[in-house]
Amino acid sequence: MKSVFILFVFFATAINLLAQQKTYNIVTYTAPNGWTEKAGKGNISYSNIDGGTWAQIVIYKSMASSGNIAADFDKDWNELVAANKTISLPEKTSPKTTEGWMVISGSGTWSYNGAKVTSQLTVYSNGQVSISVLCNSTNKSFLNDYQALLSSMVLNAEKAQLGSDTKNKAEVDGLPAAIHDNSIVGIWIVNQAESNGFINGHLMYTGGYMRKEYQFNDDGTYVFSEKNWLAVKETIYFVYETGTWVMNGNQLTITPKKGEAGWWLKDKVTNDVNKWGIFQEASNYKLQTATYMLEIKIDPNYSNSIILNSKKATQRDGGQLNNPPYRFVYVQRKETLIDNPPGFKL
Structure with missing residues (x-):
């Protein structure tokens, strides 16, 4: 037995x-x-x-x-x-x-x-x-x-x-190669928190941040903005750009019409990351038309994202410190994270 x-x-x-x-x-x-x-x-x-x-x-x-x-x-x-x-x-x-x-x-x-x-x-x-x-x-x-x-x-x-998964294809996670124009309508962001090393194995955040954001509108226009509030800097860096976008298959072309960038002082009284000081000086910001190979990632657990594949670094997205290929990832969000300086007009 x-x-x-x-x-x-x-x-x-x-x-x-x-x-x-x-x-x-x-x-x-x-x-x-x-x-x-x-x-x-x-x-x-x-x-x-x-x-x-x-x-x-x-x-x-x-x-x-x-x-x-x-x-x-x-x-x-x-x-x-x-x-x-x-x-x-x-x-x-x-x-x-x-x-x-x-x-x-x-x-x-x-x-x-x-x-x-x-x-x-x-x-x-x-x-x-x-x-x-x-x-x-x-x-x-x-x-x-x-x-x-x-x-x-x-x-x-x-x-x-x-066949459907190479970088030169737009079919990602079952999406068709021909991406519909309204697939990217909405707000897409990069939100990086500033940190200052580890203590006892825990990442220590300063409260500062680096943010970039595209808002694609269904009328074919867009707004791009960037705001960097870093604890190690005395100024706030801000970018605001508008223009048009168009989809051709899986290629996204962004054509800017207007754009400005510059530095603002921080609020010296409170040093609040959500408050602005006075304008300091303009930045030498160049408008740049760019065509990207677009991918869309569907993630029901967190947020969907778009990936902008570019053959070269761009003024808006960055990449100047890296080597190609350039892949810029933006995560979908319902509301904007970037506020404009008081009285700002483009």
Whole structure:
């Protein structure tokens, strides 16, 4: 009877493990036991809630690789992690090779509903395709399941369907290549908080910020604004630009008509980040027409985002300190974050 019982336990365990074997896109893996599975657009995710703690693991659909694992990681970190939240810079591992794939993992912390969240992103690239796995968690205990999933992964690059996922296509997460004009109507922002290092593992924020914002109107006009209030600076930098936009397939062309930029003093009495001082001087701001290859990311958990792919750095979006390709990510928002200086008129 004891031998029969042991044999039964063996087969029951084997059946349970087999039942959790999953294949998504180019990866076969063992799904975390007891986690809730959800199929999304361009990803599959697993979630677990244990009392007041929670975690989410997301496997994203493979994409065309840039040919450089570090560039692939930076792109996915900016688009999948940092674009939707204020998060610390990632602490990254050195590139490693396993089964013909290069691997980089990085982690950062941020706050959500008062809880400290750790985001750990692992990116695999063979120079042709790349695939990313993300874990958001509020407790280190969940990372064991994340590491177990990574250890179980088997990647098959031959299964990659690159036709609709290369950077030169606009089809992202199931969206058609011909993007409708009204897809980008609304407000899209970049909101970066100024920080001043870590204390006891916690990122220390100064209260300062760097914000950029597009407002695309359904009449084909737009407003672009930028406001930088930094604790390390004595002045506020402000940009305001208007013009027209037009979509041609998946190409977005922005043509400015008017624009001004300059520096304002801070409110010296309160040093309030929401208050303006007096105008100091104008900036040498150049109007620049630019055409972008547009991508749209649908994220029901946080916010949708648009990615403006450009062959060169732009006056509005930046990129002057980086190397191409340039990918500028803006997150959707219902209301503006940037206020104009008192009495400002363009």
